[in-house]
Amino acid sequence: MGCRVMLRRMRAADEDEFLQLAEQSAELHADWVRTPTDALMFREYLGHFSDPTAGEALLIKRVDTGAIAGHATLTGIVRGPYDRAVLGFAAFAPSTGRGFMTEGIGLTVLYAFGPLGLHRVEADIQPGNEPSRRLVQRLGFRREGFSPEFINIGGVWRDHERWAITAGMTTSLPPCDPNILP
Ligand SMILES: CC(C)(COP(=O)(O)OP(=O)(O)OC[C@H]1O[C@@H](n2cnc3c(N)ncnc32)[C@H](O)[C@@H]1OP(=O)(O)O)[C@@H](O)C(=O)NCCC(=O)NCCS
Numbered sequence: 001m002g003c004r005v006m007l008r009r010m011r012a013a014d015e016d017e018f019l020q021l022a023e024q025s026a027e028l029h030a031d032w033v034r035t036p037t038d039a040l041m042f043r044e045y046l047g048h049f050s051d052p053t054a055g056e057a058l059l060i061k062r063v064d065t066g067a068i069a070g071h072a073t074l075t076g077i078v079r080g081p082y083d084r085a086v087l088g089f090a091a092f093a094p095s096t097g098r099g100f101m102t103e104g105i106g107l108t109v110l111y112a113f114g115p116l117g118l119h120r121v122e123a124d125i126q127p128g129n130e131p132s133r134r135l136v137q138r139l140g141f142r143r144e145g146f147s148p149e150f151i152n153i154g155g156v157w158r159d160h161e162r163w164a165i166t167a168g169m170t171t172s173l174p175p176c177d178p179n180i181l182p
Pocket of ligand 1: 092
């Protein structure tokens with residue numbers, strides 16, 4: 001797998017491109033994730049991540065065009081005996097189906113294990129979300145369990161499968177430099 005994407009922290013100047021892509025991706029995201037769709041939501045979202053303990057909000061950017069292909073978050077970071085984070089992700093509609101997200105999420109996991117020094121990355125996926133399940137499986141995550149009524153999305157408590165990868169399970173991750181751009 002080549003290195004066709006790079007990671008960069010989300011910033012204020014991304015607002016216009018991000019919101020335009022979020023609008024184009026409304027149908028793709030509807031059942032699965034809540035994405036900021038207006039300026040107020042975007043600024044609140046970014047403000048939340050200005051606290052370093054909130055985790056990381058990363059953009060997955062295409063190397064060829066510089067366009068934002070999708071985004072990823074590492075939240076719920078617990079240090080000490082856990083050294084773990086919870087992964088969230090969503091593609092933007094214009095860039096789907098070409099492997100950019102597989103590579104970008106692979107890089108995000110490498111970033112968690114490398115520069116962030118974490119041991120475990122978890123992904124919680126709704127049972128019907130086949131594209132997300134296939135994506136994490138492709139990267140070597142294992143299914144560890146199932147939690148009924150686990151996450152509230154759009155006002156409804158949704159069941160989730162619990163997927164995870166640990167630092168010794170990196171054989172399916174892309175051979176790319178996991179450092180993020182400034
Ligand atoms: C899940 C999601 C991120 C996948 O995004 P995507 O852009 O389609 O992902 P990719 O392009 O990396 O992979 C999609 C397909 O392209 C294929 N593909 C095509 N060209 C490829 C290439 N050059 N390299 C690798 N894979 C390629 C993959 O094999 C994969 O096939 P599959 O779905 O049959 O397994 C997207 O569907 C999404 O945003 N869903 C809504 C949000 C969501 O569910 N988030 C997660 C909540 S837990």
